[in-house]
Amino acid sequence: MNGAQALIRTLVDSGVDVCFTNPGTSEMHFVAALDAVPRMRAVLGLFEGAVTGAADGYARMAGGPAAALLHLGPGLGNGLANLHNARRGGVPVVAIVGDHATWHRGRGAPLESDIETIARNVSRWIRSAGAPTAVGADAAAAVAAALGPPGQVATLIVPADVSWGDGGVVAPAVAPSTRRVVPDELVEDVAAVLRTDGPALLLVGGTVPADPAALDAAGRVAAATGARVLSEVFPTRLARGAGVAPVERLAYFPEDALAQLDGLAHLVLVEVDAPVSFFAYPDHDGLLVPGGCEVHTLAAPADDGAAALIALADVLDAPASARADAARPGRPAGALDAAAVAAAVGALLPEGAIVSDEALTSAVPLPAATAGAPPHDWLTTTGGAIGQGLPAATGAAVACPDRRVLALQADGSAMYTLQALWTQAREGLDVTTVIYNNGAYEILAVEMARVAAERAGPRALELFDLTGPRLDFVALAAGMGVPATRAETADELTRQLDAALATPGPTLIDALVPRLT
């Protein structure tokens, strides 16, 4: 058995049986080994950003990692932005990066690069496999490292001669660490804080927003103490919909977040660090915790926040949580805009849907319109690196073939990793994509208005304009084998969405919406 076979067999034995990949020459023996290990499913992406984003989306829904097989430093570079998002989201990913044969390193071959250095930005666990005999054990260690807690990107660099060399040994799975159980005394301390006067807020992140039981416990704490509950700005996965304890998200812009946090006496953190704003601005220093607010960590990111919340609710002898009522908006009519798209989504979202949300400025009306839809999961761009939405939808669909995936996607950011559509077509994935085609980098136009409106002349604003030429997503989708339609009215959008959600395989709707600015 060569090293590549030992590597793949070990991955499968460790529970990693999907490999998203865009391989190159140094990965040929890994690819050749796939036929020897039919339990490993290889899913091809046409660009590494689509591969790593799919691995991220897969793990968010599967609960365990996929592998992402990449080609040397440039391949890792191409996949880095979505690994950044995975890192920020605490999502387990096993990144396997092929390298030159050990003796060919350092000779200045054209594709030579420092893979470890590139990986350092997204991985705390990095190992270069040294021998076919050990690469199985390396793989088992990588899977355990990826699982955390918290989940992380584990990078295993595999030189070509380690793949092709004989003597491969399959290693047994390594048991991952478990989340630390929060001590009773800490729960009691936080309960005491919440029983005192002063406005309090629970900020929940990590794995908590994905867990309806944890959200329910947070809701019970709120019902018992009057504390409010917010999730981090971009939760990795947020369970919501009718019957689920509702939780709002911290706002993106600092002035909105400050308004949410204004006047707080106590901020209780659950699997999340104290919040700072996405960006600092000339008139805003980027800090969000109000002066005088005490910050209490109930659960650090590696702790079991769900259990801590349940314990806290029990200690407080808390009543039942509020739950979202079942409620859908009516089917929208008239002009098509982001609010109409949100209403159509709210009206039609199927039970158990997975929403991949990279709608950016168009996302604002979505939470309210979908709050009472049947239970569903919501995935966001955890690290702020755009180009995550379509790949994550792709990976989520691989993880959950029985659930409908709905990608709500801004036009500009769609163009970073549009190649994901081809993988959806190739794999026949049930993904419905709605492109909010406003012909603009609208978030940048908004940001410009916030920071430098007085200096933004026509040459600056031109850089946010995507109408010369306007992107035709119907043609782009067709070019990759995904059937697509264009919607120009709310009624068209609603009828097309209704049909798309009932159609097996991927479809795309190019929804022409107006700009905000």
Added chain:
Amino acid sequence: MNGAQALIRTLVDSGVDVCFTNPGTSEMHFVAALDAVPRMRAVLGLFEGAVTGAADGYARMAGGPAAALLHLGPGLGNGLANLHNARRGGVPVVAIVGDHATWHRGRGAPLESDIETIARNVSRWIRSAGAPTAVGADAAAAVAAALGPPGQVATLIVPADVSWGDGGVVAPAVAPSTRRVVPDELVEDVAAVLRTDGPALLLVGGTVPADPAALDAAGRVAAATGARVLSEVFPTRLARGAGVAPVERLAYFPEDALAQLDGLAHLVLVEVDAPVSFFAYPDHDGLLVPGGCEVHTLAAPADDGAAALIALADVLDAPASARADAARPGRPAGALDAAAVAAAVGALLPEGAIVSDEALTSAVPLPAATAGAPPHDWLTTTGGAIGQGLPAATGAAVACPDRRVLALQADGSAMYTLQALWTQAREGLDVTTVIYNNGAYEILAVEMARVAAERAGPRALELFDLTGPRLDFVALAAGMGVPATRAETADELTRQLDAALATPGPTLIDALVPRLT
């Protein structure tokens, strides 16, 4: 004047008046400053790989750098592969990477990353601007560093508060270093070597292949001594065509390169390091210099190789060089394959054309078919990171608006940075793209056959198959505003190419060619 204005004014004063960009929030003040400095042309790309590849292609043709404006670590990551190619090609690029405000760094904001660490893979010169008063001087230093010699990627990290802060000071241009003149004694030594017996070969790289006078001098040396001349595998820019001294390229596969170098007694390096193969293989260690061959460095990569070659030819009292005769193949007829495309290109290539070649396996017949075409320049994928061809064509067209650019592009690698087509449409660039659509990662199928044919089963080979679904480049191009046609016969291809080369603005031909394997 704020820092951003000082930065842009300094760049322009230093000769950098084109900025390829995909900006984000941290770059808003740079964008806002564009209206104050109309001499700076900003060219928008929809993905950072298209931006950095365009900056690379621009500099190859302009001789000096463009700026590439990128957004934090993820933006740099997205652009890293083509910066890798620029690094390998010794191409000057000024990469400007926006960062968080200085005080917002280290707080764990979602987009925080270690930009310097990512940049280290492609840049030896990296600086983080510290103050608006100094960012002008930083920019002038970056331009000088980018110019080398040899050319390189200089990375200037600009925190947002350095951009928006007042007190910006425009700095004067910094004179770049000049190339070292090779000492007469070294030229004499090499002349003595070449006068002795034993087969000798000049391997030329760096700026030499771009310079017809340098190639002519190499040809004179060959005429005087019987030495052969080869260029490095993937020259940054190769001048060729009728009337130019012809130079073949070192072969890609090691067995072919070894055949070229077999039996050599002397290898003379001119602006290039001793060659190693792209990859090592189980049956090939990756070394190319034959045992017993003496290696002589006439000019290191930072030396003036052209002057050294001219001096060498003069010392040898060399006769005139051979020159390529004017000769074009006939217009091809019959079935469409890579040879027919090559013949059509040879038959129609306009004088002064710039060819951006990322045709990979389909490129094999191109050199012979175009050897006698009117003089033209040939750009290659210097670092082996695919996704360079379309962006480089875009940048070359910005640099040379009076010349026709022809992008000869494999289908699989086109999909990495296809967004470049949109920039071509937006800017109205005279770029004609021919996609060799063989529905496969054919280079990988070839590599698999070389290394592991006996183990490559159907599941492995499936990963090289791009026909399920087949990419429709006519639709993809139309989606980005580039008119396109499909060619299924040699005659269709030739007529379409003839028309496309006479059409202002970008066009694309989706040429359906058969696989090799």
